[in-house]
Amino acid sequence: DTAVSQTPKYLVTQMGNDKSIKCEQNLGHDTMYWYKQDSKKFLKIMFSYNNKELIINETVPNRFSPKSPDKAHLNLHINSLELGDSAVYFCASSRLSTLTADTQYFGPGTRLTVL
Amino acid sequence: GNSVTQMEGPVTLSEEAFLTINCTYTATGYPSLFWYVQYPGEGLQLLLKATKADDKGSNKGFEATYRKETTSFHLEKGSVQVSDSAVYFCALQGGSEKLVFGKGTKLTVNP
Numbered sequence: 696d697t698a699v700s701q702t703p704k705y706l707v708t709q710m711g712n713d714k715s716i717k718c719e720q721n722l723g724h725d726t727m728y729w730y731k732q733d734s735k736k737f738l739k740i741m742f743s744y745n746n747k748e749l750i751i752n753e754t755v756p757n758r759f760s761p762k763s764p765d766k767a768h769l770n771l772h773i774n775s776l777e778l779g780d781s782a783v784y785f786c787a788s789s790r791l792s793t794l795t796a797d798t799q800y801f802g803p804g805t806r807l808t809v810l
Numbered sequence: 811g812n813s814v815t816q817m818e819g820p821v822t823l824s825e826e827a828f829l830t831i832n833c834t835y836t837a838t839g840y841p842s843l844f845w846y847v848q849y850p851g852e853g854l855q856l857l858l859k860a861t862k863a864d865d866k867g868s869n870k871g872f873e874a875t876y877r878k879e880t881t882s883f884h885l886e887k888g889s890v891q892v893s894d895s896a897v898y899f900c901a902l903q904g905g906s907e908k909l910v911f912g913k914g915t916k917l918t919v920n921p
Contacts (some may be wrong), residue, residue, distance in 0.1 A: 729821075735913070736897055736913065736914040736916070737901065737911075737913070737914070738854075738911045738914070739911075740908055740909065743908070746838060751856070751908055755860045766835050785853055787853075787854075792910075796841070796842030796859075796903040796904075798844075798859070799854075799856070799909065800856075801846075801853030801854040801855065802853050803851075803852055803853045804853050806851075
């Protein structure tokens with residue numbers, strides 16, 4: 696059973712396009728996250744949702760818009776893609792609220808390449 | 811703000827060697843500390859954690875002790891295997907703050 700799943704696994708697209716990445720968790724967790732991992736493996740949080748409510752919104756360009764239709768899903772839409780958006784994007788979830796020291800469970804990642 | 815500093819990699823060891831990956835942190839209050847591991851082509855997974863001073867987290871032969879006096883949470887394993895090759899991330903979460911990761915340390919274990 697896949698706990699946190701993401702689609703697609705790979706995404707190659709041209710600059711200026713709009714794309715979405717989907718995430719689903721079947722753990723019954725209340726909180727979900729999006730992280731960006733750059734080419735040097737540095738991992739940084741982008742967004743966090745708790746029960747469909749936005750909790751954390753780091754200084755991410757407005758071109759990135761998360762959407763949580765229900766607490767098991769957190770999608771990431773990116774408008775007007777730029778070269779610098781190339782990275783691996785990880786979805787994660789945790790049982791408790793964002794701001795508690797709870798284990799986070801990560802998806803397999805989506806490798807986005809912008810040409 | 812909270813921050814984590816871990817030793818720069820890459821680290822290359824032979825099988826059965828002793829492993830230490832250093833991690834120090836800066837935080838107010840009493841954060842919880844974590845080690846996550848990322849195997850090639852996969853997402854991160856929790857390796858171990860400690861939630862208060864002097865706690866020792868352990869899993870799969872790895873250990874780390876929460877040292878408040880030295881603000882450290884070094885990862886150790888007595889005898890590494892090829893299958894331990896991965897990127898290791900130290901992380902902390904303090905109070906009502908988000909999880910903060912170190913920059914990761916890539917470990918390669920050769921047979």
